[in-house]
Amino acid sequence: MRRRNFEVYSLSAIDLFASAMGAFIIITIILMPDYQKEVRSQGDLDFLEALAGKTQALLKETEQGKEDILEALRAAQTRQEDLQAAHEVVSSELETLEAEQQARNDQPPPPPPSPVVTPDKEGSNQVTFRFLGLKTDKKRIMFLVDMNSYLSGHEALVRRTVIRAMDSLQTGYEFSILGFQQLDSGPRYFRWPKDAGLAAMTDSSRSEAIDFLKSLSRKFKGSSSLLGAFDQAFASPAEAIILISDGLPNPAYNNGLSPGRLVRSITVANSRQQEIHAVTVGDYFKYRGTVEFMEALARTNAGGFMALAE
Numbered sequence: 001m002r003r004r005n006f007e008v009y010s011l012s013a014i015d016l017f018a019s020a021m022g023a024f025i026i027i028t029i030i031l032m033p034d035y036q037k038e039v040r041s042q043g044d045l046d047f048l049e050a051l052a053g054k055t056q057a058l059l060k061e062t063e064q065g066k067e068d069i070l071e072a073l074r075a076a077q078t079r080q081e082d083l084q085a086a087h088e089v090v091s092s093e094l095e096t097l098e099a100e101q102q103a104r105n106d107q108p109p110p111p112p113p114s115p116v117v118t119p120d121k122e123g124s125n126q127v128t129f130r131f132l133g134l135k136t137d138k139k140r141i142m143f144l145v146d147m148n149s150y151l152s153g154h155e156a157l158v159r160r161t162v163i164r165a166m167d168s169l170q171t172g173y174e175f176s177i178l179g180f181q182q183l184d185s186g187p188r189y190f191r192w193p194k195d196a197g198l199a200a201m202t203d204s205s206r207s208e209a210i211d212f213l214k215s216l217s218r219k220f221k222g223s224s225s226l227l228g229a230f231d232q233a234f235a236s237p238a239e240a241i242i243l244i245s246d247g248l249p250n251p252a253y254n255n256g257l258s259p260g261r262l263v264r265s266i267t268v269a270n271s272r273q274q275e276i277h278a279v280t281v282g283d284y285f286k287y288r289g290t291v292e293f294m295e296a297l298a299r300t301n302a303g304g305f306m307a308l309a310e
Contacts, residue, residue: 134304142238146245152220174198180229240275247290259293276301
């Protein structure tokens, strides 16, 4: 009796399966690049989104950093301006101190001549007023009195100097007094007469002027601006100005000008060509710059120079 063998799969089925598998493999191979491309594209998009987020954050940080840098720059510029202003003030102070230090080793100028009150002839001009060697034929005179703190120790000498000059004036003269000083709050002026005009020389006006000078006692303080003082003096009707000062102008209160440039500036401003006479009071023999400045100021403005000590 013959046995029959029953097979689960026939050759035809196996061939069908093999063909299907081959087709699947072929299709997979064909579609694989597109799949990989899609996967890579999705990954690129994710990467780009992450990169964009980081870039935006960096931009925000950069903008904030830019603002911080600009703010720091503005603060630095402000600080530089403050330091520059402080440097100019300190430089002016040092310039004055160096001039004083250098002058201490110099010999003092010759002593002033004795007072003379008699009229004299000088060329073709009648010299009608003579005070400690200062001569002028002008009859309208202003006494410009420096009232800075350095002169506080020489108040009596300043007062005596002005009074002696007034005693040399005769009937027919007109005169005024202008005290000046520079405080932190600004310039300050003391006027006699108060209307900024001139007073006729009489016994009564002389007495009033002396009382005014006495009222200035203990008011000497601060520094002094000669530029501001001469602006006031040039606006007055005086024909001759007698400056009574220690003769050490501080550049910090005179537009930063050195003594030589200050003389030129005052001379240029003297458009009416008023005479300027200079009287140095105090310890003038200690400072060479005092004498040089006051002499130059008087010489370039048709005036005379005199130095007085206690």
